[in-house]
Amino acid sequence: MTTAHITVDHLTMAYGDFVIQRDLSFTIGRGEVFIVMGGSGCGKSTLLKHLIGLHRPAKGQVYYDKQNFWRADAEQRIKVMRRIGVLYQSGALFSSLTLAENIALPLGEFTGLNKAEIADMVSYKLALVGLAGFEDYYPAEISGGMQKRAGLARAMALDPEILFFDEPSAGLDPVSARLLDDLILSLCDTLGTTIVVVTHELASIFAIGTNSVFLDPESKTMLATGNPKKLLAESDDPRIIQFLTRGEGRGDKQKGVL
Amino acid sequence: MRKASSTQQSEIVGYTVVRRDTDTNASLEVSGQWLRDARIKPVEQVVAELESRPVKRLSILPVELADWDSRLPSYLLKIADYCVAKAIELDVSAMPQGVQDLLALARAVPERSGARRREERAPFLANVGNSVLNLIEDSRQLVIFLGELILAVGEVLRGQARFRALDLFIFVQDAGPNGFPIVSLISLLVGLILAFVGALQLAMFGAQIYIADLVALGTVREMGPLMTAIIMSGRTGAAYAAQLGTMNVNSEIDALKTMGISPMEFLVIPRMLALVLMMPLLTLYADLLGILGGAAVSYGAFDVSITQYYHEITKAVDIVDFSVGFFKSVVFAVLIAIAGCMRGMACGRSASAVGDAATAAVVDSIVYIVVSDSLITLILNQMRI
Incomplete structure (x- = not known):
């Protein structure tokens, strides 16, 4: 049993009166690859926003280690946020800055490194994601997959304790998606980074996930939490089985009569 | 024309016939061509026919059904x-x-409960209420924005704000020197117009020499700062919002958060600083060109010599008038930056939302500018400055 890194306690998420998900409680252990999964539109990305400090919960708490994230004052919250890195779905690179400047930004702001050291660090991070030599390109000049990898390089710039990924393999070809999965795993192994991935790519879920939470859009709450392989083997909830087997677990098609 | 006539000759038609087999059974026969361009009886009529004599069971039967595309399954759905x-x-x-198969596919995933949005025509009073609520929400946003801005300015004054000096230079370049051509043109012409309008009246009792006073005072205290601010709100405020x-x-x-x-600190402060630094300078420049425009009219059309004009101006405006214009331009700069940045930060997540944000930024800043200008002028008038 690993120690808890992030604890979510009876979290309810809502936009105004419109509840997205209610009563979410789960624990993300240190060094785990934690998957947030569920069908489209169930609030996976919204949950991510609550974890990284972009959206205040309607009810419930989020703890980082023992610290209550949303009860803490702004300064402490920012301190927590500097320990995390986020890869957004679109990459979210600063479009007016080159890739090098994008990655150098957090380094320049939060470390005492000098210019040459920052440039070395930037080159190293870009090389890690397979973009060596692209320092002086603007985000608009490279492909979507490359933007995503550059976004990852920026998210890793400060060697964060926790990395969040929002749909990392969306829009990537299968080989690049696989390489990204491998990269995530090696980050987890070598640096002990805790990783939270929002995804519905089954291949990734089973390849990298060591723990997960399953959100259901209909009942607006979580159905299960645990290792995805174990969920597949042991769960008796048809919705989970259907999701994890691409619907093949229940193949009763009706023909003729509607 | 040939095309139109040919489609008329060979019109594509799909047919439906409702047949009543027994008291409780009916069948719907579909025949002909069920294509995108086909003329087909509206589905509502078929439903109405069924409605007129309710049945328990309905069979759909193809009778000489030729071609079909999505038209048929959507009709049947x-x-x-x-x-x-x-x-x-x-x-x-x-x-x-x-x-x-297509019908089964369309019905495989049941409609998510509550997913469909109903377009309801709200009654008039509800619309009024909603606009008031929106206004309150807007004001709340403005107060929050102002609060955060003041905190950020505090950080700047303590020298701890985080933004890139390079960004500031770019914004200064953009808000200042790049605005020269349009500011030159507008302020020169406004000076000309001011001079002409005044001169026609003044010439009636031979007081052409006072064109100088009119243009100088009007430009330095009012038109210079005002026109520059309106140009900048369209040029720079809208750009910031976008x-x-x-x-x-x-x-x-x-990602920044x-x-x-x-x-x-990172996005708003450098933009605001650039405007606050550049607007007073642009305003001074606009003042100069406005006065030049006045000089051209007085000299060219009303026989006032340049020396006379110059002499009259030095008597008419003093440092106080320039300070008033200067003060106004700083206030306007802050207001334009607030309107532009606030609308940009509160922008929705679509292409049209960006356009809306830019429009709202310009409208807001012009309202702020004119209202604050009136207030400042009133107050200064009361203080006799």
């Missing part, structure tokens, strides 16, 4: 929905396999 609502048993097993709005659409602002960098 509507009928299937009606049948579900009225608990009528629907039998499509006689239809081509493709139609059956820049920040696009960054918002692209999650760049979220999660990096622990305040977007207020």
Whole structure:
């Protein structure tokens, strides 16, 4: 049993009166690859926003280690946020800055490194994601997959304790998606980074996930939490089985009569 | 023309016939060509026919059904929905396999409860109420924005604000020197107009020399700062709203927040600083050109010599008048930056939202500018400055 890194306690998420998900409680252990999964539109990305400090919960708490994230004052919250890195779905690179400047930004702001050291660090991070030599390109000049990898390089710039990924393999070809999965795993192994991935790519879920939470859009709450392989083997909830087997677990098609 | 006539000759038609087999059974026969351009009886009429004499079971039968595309399944889907609502048993097993499969696919995932949005025409009073609520929400946003801005300015004064000096230079370049051509043109012409309008009246009692006073005072105290501010709100305020709005659409602002960098310090402060630094200078420049425009009119059309004009101006305006204009331009700069940046930061996540943000930024800043200008002029008038 690993120690808890992030604890979510009876979290309810809502936009105004419109509840997205209610009563979410789960624990993300240190060094785990934690998957947030569920069908489209169930609030996976919204949950991510609550974890990284972009959206205040309607009810419930989020703890980082023992610290209550949303009860803490702004300064402490920012301190927590500097320990995390986020890869957004679109990459979210600063479009007016080159890739090098994008990655150098957090380094320049939060470390005492000098210019040459920052440039070395930037080159190293870009090389890690397979973009060596692209320092002086603007985000608009490279492909979507490359933007995503550059976004990852920026998210890793400060060697964060926790990395969040929002749909990392969306829009990537299968080989690049696989390489990204491998990269995530090696980050987890070598640096002990805790990783939270929002995804519905089954291949990734089973390849990298060591723990997960399953959100259901209909009942607006979580159905299960645990290792995805174990969920597949042991769960008796048809919705989970259907999701994890691409619907093949229940193949009763009706023909003729509607 | 040939094309139109040829389609008229060979019109594509799909037919439907409702046949009543027994008291409780009916069948719907579909025949002809069910294509995108085909003329087909509206589905509502078929539903109305079924409605007139309710049945328990409806079969859909193809009779010489030729070609079909999405037109047919979408038509049948509507009928299937009606049948579900009225608990009528629907039998499509006689239809081509493709139609059956497409229908089954369309009905495989049931409509998410509450997913459909109803377009309701709200009553007039509800609209009024909603606009008031929106106004309150807007004001709340403005107060929050102002609060955060003041905190960020505090950080700047303590020398701890985080933004890139390079950004500031770019914004200064953009808000200052790049605005020269349009500011030159507008202020020169406004000076000319002011001189002409005044001169025609003054010439009636031979007081052309006072054109200088009119133009100089009017430009330095009012028109210089006002016209510069209106130009800048369209040029720079709208640009700020669009820049920040696009960054918002692209999650760049979220990315900054999660990096622990305040977007207020990093994005808003350099823009505002650039405007506050450049607007007074642009205003001075506009004053100069306005006075030049007045000189051209007085000299060219009303026989006032340049020396006389110059001499009159030195008597008419003093440092106080320039300070008033200077003060106003700083106030306007802050207001334009607030309107532009606030609308940009609060921008929705679509292309049209960015356009809306830019429009709202310009409208807001012009309102702020004119209202604050009136207030300042009133107050100064009371103080006799």
